[in-house]
Amino acid sequence: MSIRLKFIIINFAIIIVTVVPLSVFMLRTTEFKLGMKSIPEIERAIENAVLHTSDRDAKEEAIVALRKYRQMKALKRPLKREFITFTILLSVFIVFFSTGITVLVTVRITTPLKRLEDAAGRLARVDFPQIKGVRSKDEVGRLVGTFNSMSAALEEGKKRLRVAEREAAWKDAAKAVSHEIRNPLTPIRLATERLREKSSAGAENIETLIKDTTGMILEEIENLDGIARSFSEFAKLPEPRRKVDDIVSVIKETVFLYSQYEGVEIIEELEDNLPELFIDRERIKEVLINLVKNSIEAMDGKGTVWIKAHLNMKRTTLALSVKDNGPGISVDSSLAFVPHFTTKKKGSGLGLAISKRIIEAHNGTIEVRTREGEGTEFIISLPLKK
Secondary structure (H helix, E strand, C coil): CCHHHHHHHHHHHHHHHHHHHHHHHHHHCHHHHHCCCCCHHHHHHHHHHHHHCCCHHHHHHHHHHHHHHHHHHHCHHHHHHHHHHHHHHHHHHHHHHHHHHHHHHHHHHHHHHHHHHHHHHHHHCCCCCCCCCCCCCCHHHHHHHHHHHHHHHHHHHHHHHHHHHHHHHHHHHHHHHHHHHHHHHHHHHHHHHHHHHHHHCCCCCHHHHHHHHHHHHHHHHHHHHHHHHHHHHHHCCCCCCCEEECHHHHHHHHHHHCCCCCCEEEEEEECCCCCCEEECHHHHHHHHHHHHHHHHHHCCCCEEEEEEEEECCCCCEEEEEEEECCCCCCCCHHHCCCCCCCCCCCCCCCHHHHHHHHHHHCCCEEEEEEECCCEEEEEEEEECCC
């Protein structure tokens, strides 16, 4: 029950409790107020005065009094009905008038509160609304004004936070790029210096040395190229090209890519008759490939990976998970999706960050559950197509 309805009911009850006793009291005192109480002794006394008074003037006064008394007695019932009708109509008018005033006052008070409730719900969804049309200067008006100020302050704070996060991200990216590039450059420099020394000394196996050194240099250049591609993809991740597609076929294509991987068993646990989703097929497959690849690397190429898919209880979203029986994540799992965070010896630490952005672009969510020594599970939630 809304506060508006409660307020109206309470005030209506107060009006009824006040008006009903007043009406009853007025009706009970009607005869007394109008002098309509029938007293036979008075009538007989006047009649005796008329019959037995010898004084002519007194007798005429008694006759007039008797006539008026009998007229009043004859008007008793009509007057009583009129007074009762007036009392009832007055009571009804008071009830409806008071109820109308109560409703108007209640609506005036509760309408801003309703707007405030709606705005608070939007604020919880990070919408930062402003409540318009409330001009009262009472407590409710001041409350609405305070809410508008708070909403504006939060919006401004969010903008500043975005700027700060962007600046911090660029600083972190610069540090990460510097660190990742330095790793392959070091062996390239050492191998080049070694080749120059051997060449100056006229080493006999110079051709073999050149072949080995250039092969290693090419391998490290490939690593540099991969690092550059990862950072470029993270910075310029395109919007997904979504269309209605079959998620089951995406899962099976991913499984097929790793089906010949020695030492790793991939188990599918898919609910029957899964509906199609509104997705970018290639992007979702990219996420699954990254998660399966991470699981295999975490298990050092030996273990079991489970890929599960089923609808939630309300059948509004699809739950898709990739689970392994590896060592789990030994550090804070909430850092898993932070750019440049990685527990591996090699890698840019952008794979999971990119995966998270892809899933969020599909209006979905991704979370990680891990237990050290038992494995890690990544759970994706994607909305069904409308």
